[in-house]
Amino acid sequence: MTSTKGNHGNAVQDQHQLIGAASSQIEGTYASNSHSGAQWFKDAGLGLFIHWGISSVHGDSDLSWGMIADTPWDSNPHRVKPSDYFKLAEQFQPDSYDPDLWLKPAADAGFTYAVLTTRHHDGYAMWPSRFGEYGTRTHMNSRDLVRPFVESCRRNNLKVGLYYSPPDWYYNREYMSFGYKHRKGEGPALGLEHEPIELPAKPDGWDEQFQQYVRGQIIELLTEYGQVDIIWFDGGEEVKDAISIEEIRELQPGIIISPRMHGGGDYISSECYNWVKSITSKPTQIWEHCDVWSSHPAGIWGYTHKTEAYRPTSWMLSLLSRVRAWGGNLLLNIGPRPDGTLPDDLFVRFDEIKEWMSVHRQAIFDVDSDDYQLYSSVPVTKRGDTWYLHLLPEHTGPVTLEGISRPASVRLLRNAQDLSFEWNDSDNRFTLNLPASWNGETLDIVEIRL
Template identity: 40%
Template sequence: LLITSLLHADDAAQGQAAALGQSQIRPGSRNTHPDAQWFPDAGLGLFIHWGVVSTRGSGDLSWCMLANKPWRDQTITPNQYYGTIRDWKPDAMNYDRMLEAAKKAGFQYAVMVTKHHDGFTLWPSKAGDLGTKTTFGGRDFVREFTTACRKHGLKVGLYYSPPDWWFDRHYKNFNYRGKPAYDMDHQPTTRPPYPKDHQTKRVALVKQQVTELMSNYGKIDLLWFDGGGREISNDEVRKLQPGIVINGRNRGGGDYGDSEVTLPAKRFRGWFESCVTCWPSRKWAYTEEYGFDDAKLALTKLVLLRAWGGNLLANLGPQGDGSVPTEALDCWSTMGTWMKHSGESVIGTQGGPWPEQANVPITTRTGKAYLHFLPRLPDRYPHTPADEKKFALTKQIMPSLPQPTHTAIWKKAPRP
């Protein structure tokens, strides 16, 4: 199962990007505001995917509503998906405890999914009719998240999806293959045309929701768009948050490029980030399957990205009640131990001349070079999907691999 899922991981990411109208995924002009310059030094971020489907322990956020996907994922009808809201009891969600543990593990910033493509807002938005405004007594999870980030010294990131399948539900085709069109029960249907004012209303919805997020929660350090057209521009966002960092998935580019699920095949120019899942199936939402990444693998990914000057945005899918899976806490605990003696090699550093001038990943800071020895890894770590299959096989047969990294610090000798 591990091998099968990895074979399709990159295909899934590309298919999802195409379905959302994204072009992969390059920066535009970088924000030169002083408050935005923290990003390349941060190194390690936490991506929090939690929402409607988390209570099921299977199926991914939003995407499990689509029939006939070319990647492996549980499929349920949209009516079943939205019906799970009745069973969602987030009594254990505690961002304070979650982010305290994340900070001890070495995370420097966190990005919360505030609204995925399913349209459910995790704050009581005045725009739209699906979210905590009508559930959970109007509970504001965005407020809880941003408060906890600042308390524990984490930069505040908010993910927002302009695509809204709930808003489009009467006109959207829920058959990924396209034909025949499927309705919310996955029955063939003839889709009615969009009303003339539909797009105008959708643009107004996106603008109001993004404006709420950028205006009501203090300083926001990062905005993570996921798809969409030109509903709201980066310039409009920066009028509300001048020092914000914006990813490159909104039309018109952003401050940095990114890769999804797999590590990049080559070094990016400029700032970049790799967002990765932590379960073998590569789902973003919580899943009950076995095999959450251990600290060895998480730290290996981090070291390799930092050697190219990139950030790792590692995913967490809290359980439906909001609790953090035990496997994630175990991973974070071990990462925290490593960070105590080697964190200086990956936080606040720059990339080094690897693999051009070294056969181990190198990071640098003024007067120092950090060499990271990764014993018994495959000859070439999986930067490409083809190599990732090879690494997955090695990991499955020899689960002790990779070994924890060892960091050697080379200090530049003073000139005589």
Template identity: 35%
Template structure:
């Protein structure tokens, strides 16, 4: 997407929805990122390799989180880390001793639902007998997704391929089956761009050295003991030499696994890092220059090196136009990265609203789902993909191969441009902080405006071709959108300019 005008005016209902939603998730996202050494990026300088120039035009990506947590329909990795409540409440000495004794780290009167040791034990039951990524990717293709990113290894430490590094991968379980190869084949078969997610932080590998308490819990409660994988206070203290040797092995493991991902599967279009390992000179474990020697056209996100080809927004949408910087906003389709099986799906009106708002600023939207332990997408994933497919069939030209509004043009809603056409997005309203169908507010008669010096010749709903009344005076286009012609999803107004 070419970048022109860097600003558009949001309607009051959209601004309220986005602002409240961002406020609700900023704190959790920042806290998680601090634990895996991710810092907010504000700018990026992207590669000029011709093989990478697909990225800003991609628009819609599918983020597949899959790992051991699917055995118990949990979110991935983070359930083994208790203590978020302790990051918000300072305890006196007596209460802190009780919390540790009873393992009440979540301050809810009971031990956490799972310990790290119990979490990793799910590897014995992870055996995806009906794994069929061809079906996943075909559905994604039909729904208009342009690229796919799969978690090859999350913070939990379990690698979905038989890695030569470490002892916690499919090499040691499910008979050495490589779960990445069928995924790679399917993505290539359907012509999508291929992405690998990889977490340099590896909590299994680091299990004898790290504390399994939410990192920010220690800010208010510095006397809280470091705890082991059974959530008991650590009693052993590692020597400086042991720590040094462990860190060297940690770095070698990360470098070796990244090289495996970049050399075993042919062309990789994108690698999505998620954090830095707790070792000296973590950004130099494998440099971007070394990676580009193996994959010259690869797109690299910034979360390992502190810089990359684009900047990332997670769970909270961009608050301002990133300008000429490549950017991506990732969010979940349910309220969980990995659990699409038992969690309710967010309204597709909400999801598509986030998508079109991102596209209006030239930002890609990476939408997260998770397969079951058996290797299948729940039917609800396919059902919701069909909804998106139906919307894209009618409205795709408003979000694909489009630009931002030209300099000097603004709109009262998110908008895109393509030659002499403008696409204005009427996004359904939700209750404050709402994102499910039950939170939808009734449609109202709406007035939408576009400031442009070009004379409009036709205004209609893109999905139905229905003409809409409008007035154009002194460079301002005023469009009356009646509630009676609104759909349940994002409505796209197509404006043809002279």
């Protein structure tokens, strides 16, 4: 993933173009997996995205993207020369890594799946891959950081997701530019010291060799860790022939495949909050929205010293509400520290979400959704004759519903308070004035039974 705050839409498009990410906001070529083991994803609801790698050692650089000079979406002047960035692998020693300390509080808070970056664009493999020369096999005495994550997911009843970036900037470091402007056709190529260079031609057979390398690593991930529930590709359309969707499903019949490598998969994918707010109708396919949870001003995905603070729970719940009301899943990102621990702020957020879910879970999971904007002034989720009205913190004025039958009961889930409402028989119009106890500080849910 990529730094996306600020001018979100343009940044996301630029970054996807730079990594060769197939279009992620259109219906894909492949239908969703009909295997019984893949049906959970339709109502997964909430996932934990974990961007972790060698960049965390630096403390002021995003994962991979900190190497790219002149990017318009991040004003951080502390760009890392690629030559220095790649050396961070020598210092990456997560001695306090215990994924149970990440995943148990997440599961308790209502997360149902987790996705770990096994290899980001920088090319550092978080497992002792037999392919390539950059990863834990070469720099960490073959320590495997992926296996403990997978095993912890299973212990904590979370579906296992493995993120893999086909683009590899270490592997191709001698034959690529680390300058944003050049990659957009507007400036000179920049080398490992961010110096202007003339890019050399690749040796004969280089691209074919790279494709086999990518294929080998993907097969390792799909065959050496038991059942993998999601393979989360991010870019690499130019090497999509390294392994086909059909081959992946032969290795993992019940797997969910992201659309960002092959141009199609089991769902459509989006990122950045503004995309969710711009939706005008429910997507026709299963979809997932990923977003940054930290409050870093540049929307950093990996860990930096400035990602110790996380956005308030009210922000997270509002985003979750919008996504679920449109029928999607929210994949919310965190960035562990270089030693493998999480920022303290995250545990506060997990506890707050756990408390909220203890009362409101039924409005988020195992619910139906539709084009609620056609009849409601607020997001709506449903289960049979029970409707849940999502009162976003920013909402003002009365809540209205049109074209429904007269409710049998209306109550505020937070305190089980029965609420009075106005009813117009002539047009089946429901009006609810905001309850006096509503303070607009977090997401409130009103339950309507018809």
